[in-house]
Amino acid sequence: KQEVTQIPAALSVPEGENLVLNCSFTDSAIYNLQWFRQDPGKGLTSLLLIQSSQREQTSGRLNASLDKSSGRSTLYIAASQPGDSATYLCAVSNSGYALNFGKGTSLLVTP
Amino acid sequence: DADVTQTPRNRITKTGKRIMLECSQTKGHDRMYWYRQDPGLGLRLIYYSFDVKDINKGEISDGYSVSRQAQAKFSLSLESAIPNQTALYFCATSSTGSPETQYFGPGTRLLVL
Numbered sequence: 001k002q003e004v005t006q007i008p009a010a011l012s013v014p015e016g017e018n019l020v021l022n023c024s025f026t027d028s029a030i031y032n033l034q035w036f037r038q039d040p041g042k043g044l045t046s047l048l049l050i051q052s053s054q055r056e057q058t059s060g061r062l063n064a065s066l067d068k069s070s071g072r073s074t075l076y077i078a079a080s081q082p083g084d085s086a087t088y089l090c091a092v093s094n095s096g097y098a099l100n101f102g103k104g105t106s107l108l109v110t111p
Numbered sequence: 112d113a114d115v116t117q118t119p120r121n122r123i124t125k126t127g128k129r130i131m132l133e134c135s136q137t138k139g140h141d142r143m144y145w146y147r148q149d150p151g152l153g154l155r156l157i158y159y160s161f162d163v164k165d166i167n168k169g170e171i172s173d174g175y176s177v178s179r180q181a182q183a184k185f186s187l188s189l190e191s192a193i194p195n196q197t198a199l200y201f202c203a204t205s206s207t208g209s210p211e212t213q214y215f216g217p218g219t220r221l222l223v224l
């Protein structure tokens with residue numbers, strides 16, 4: 001069974017800092033990996049999706065990397081802003097549809 | 112209007128009651144999913160449906176049933192609610208052409224007393 005772990009569980013940083021969120025998974029035979037953002041009362045929003053054949057994906061200030069052989073992914077957020085405060089979830093798919101989620105990292109960016 | 116809607120958004124019920132959570136989508140997707148999220152745990156898949164006649168159990172289907180009334184509607188039922196079913200429930204959709212991109216509803220917060 002695929003196990004997904006996210007470290008740290010919570011993180012507080014001052015505005016403007018660059019930061020890294022970590023995700024590890026136990027079964028490297030993945031189809032893809034996604035990073036989601038969860039805001040209270042608003043469900044989940046997909047941020048980046050990395051296919052198993054890719055090494056990284058970028059969207060604006062976000063960059064996600066994937067190292068399948070070591071079972072790791074990182075989400076890099078550049079120049080953090082208070083609006084980035086949310087819970088970030090890593091999800092791994094071994095099938096192409098069913099997602100295995102980590103417990104998330106709760107991020108607080110203070111002004 | 113939101114692409115994936117869930118009703119109700121909040122619900123309090125008592126042990127033993129039957130309850131239905133509803134999900135509707137306007138994205139035209141054929142695939143729909145139900146997840147639950149518990150504090151300190153990741154989301155876990157309850158049921159998923161690839162089309163109206165294709166329904167599959169997920170990781171934690173015991174105590175739940177589903178109905179796919181139409182391509183756009185997927186309902187989750189708790190036949191006899193119990194307190195450990197207290198959780199945040201999410202519906203999600205995706206298309207066959209891009210199955211890995213799932214779109215989530217806002218969630219239903221359920222409390223079973």
